[in-house]
Amino acid sequence: MKEIIYYPGCTLKNTAKNFEDSAIACAEALGFKLRELEDWYCCGTVYSLTSDDLMHHIATVRNLLRVQEEGEERLTTLCAMCYNTIKRSSKRINENEDDREKINSFMYEEENDYQGNVDIIHYLEILRDEIGFDKIKEKVEKPLKNLKLAPYYGCLLLRPLEVAIDNPDSPSILEDLITVMGAEVVYFPFKNECCGAYETVSEVDFVVERARNIIGNAIRNEADALLVSCPLCAFNLDNRQKNVSLKYPDFEGIPVLYFTEALALALGLDPEVCHFDLHYQSIEELVKEIEQ
Numbered sequence: 197m198k199e200i201i202y203y204p205g206c207t208l209k210n211t212a213k214n215f216e217d218s219a220i221a222c223a224e225a226l227g228f229k230l231r232e233l234e235d236w237y238c239c240g241t242v243y244s245l246t247s248d249d250l251m252h253h254i255a256t257v258r259n260l261l262r263v264q265e266e267g268e269e270r271l272t273t274l275c276a277m278c279y280n281t282i283k284r285s286s287k288r289i290n291e292n293e294d295d296r297e298k299i300n301s302f303m304y305e306e307e308n309d310y311q312g313n314v315d316i317i318h319y320l321e322i323l324r325d326e327i328g329f330d331k332i333k334e335k336v337e338k339p340l341k342n343l344k345l346a347p348y349y350g351c352l353l354l355r356p357l358e359v360a361i362d363n364p365d366s367p368s369i370l371e372d373l374i375t376v377m378g379a380e381v382v383y384f385p386f387k388n389e390c391c392g393a394y395e396t397v398s399e400v401d402f403v404v405e406r407a408r409n410i411i412g413n414a415i416r417n418e419a420d421a422l423l424v425s426c427p428l429c430a431f432n433l434d435n436r437q438k439n440v441s442l443k444y445p446d447f448e449g450i451p452v453l454y455f456t457e458a459l460a461l462a463l464g465l466d467p468e469v470c471h472f473d474l475h476y477q478s479i480e481e482l483v484k485e486i487e488q
Contacts, residue, residue, distance in 0.1 A: 202230035205278040212427040214471035219457040256285035276426035281312030281354035339378025346384040346419035377462040391432040
């Protein structure tokens with residue numbers, strides 16, 4: 197079975213175990229294996245926008261160096277935040293020899309120099325470009341019939357352009373995946389709106405308004421659930437529905453699923469790999485719909 201080296205990141209080892217476990221199970225069902233990168237570090241979480249700030253790229257480069265030490269030249273991620281941070285840092289360090297030399301000078305003396313040869317790909321790109329949606333369709337055992345799903349990209353899979361996995365203005369990768377899973381794609385103009393990101397820490401009211409607008413738009417377009425690829429987006433659009441309901445008693449929420457959870461159900465995998473108990477909004481009715 198083909199192995200692809202995989203960077204989980206911090207959240208997938210904690211509150212987003214449903215994302216990690218469903219992704220690993222889907223990979224094996226589709227004929228490849230995710231092999232976790234050994235001795236990985238936090239990605240740094242946010243890409244530094246300051247041109248002379250190399251220190252905030254060290255965490256990323258240490259991960260890239262671990263990949264190089266394992267004899268690999270690419271690394272895949274699930275979390276959109278991790279993808280964006282690592283992809284942008286790797287692009288800068290890979291393409292800029294002076295930055296790479298400075299970064300290497302910060303490393304431990306016993307470590308090898310990073311050569312700038314590791315590429316970053318997102319799990320969705322593997323599904324689209326290597327497995328192929330036609331092949332995935334052949335593997336679907338329980339089509340998600342009668343389900344209307346709204347694809348939500350957020351910011352970090354599509355911006356900036358140099359690291360986007362799809363057309364930033366008119367992406368279709370999630371729509372294509374929804375289609376091959378047998379569900380109906382919901383027209384969703386808020387699919388690349390920001391969820392509020394880390395403002396959820398200090399500006400909850402702002403995130404509440406973002407969540408209400410995004411989810412409200414999906415509901416008005418008759419979506420049964422949102423599909424996401426970011427634990428932070430998942431928190432702001434799922435868990436924060438509690439805060440939305442407290443502020444707006446007439447608010448009606450909907451479930452928020454990682455795309456790998458929906459794929460696991462479509463492939464006929466054991467729902468246990470999805471850890472549905474980790475969701476704020478219940479997934480029970482959706483699962484019943486699929487089973488029927």
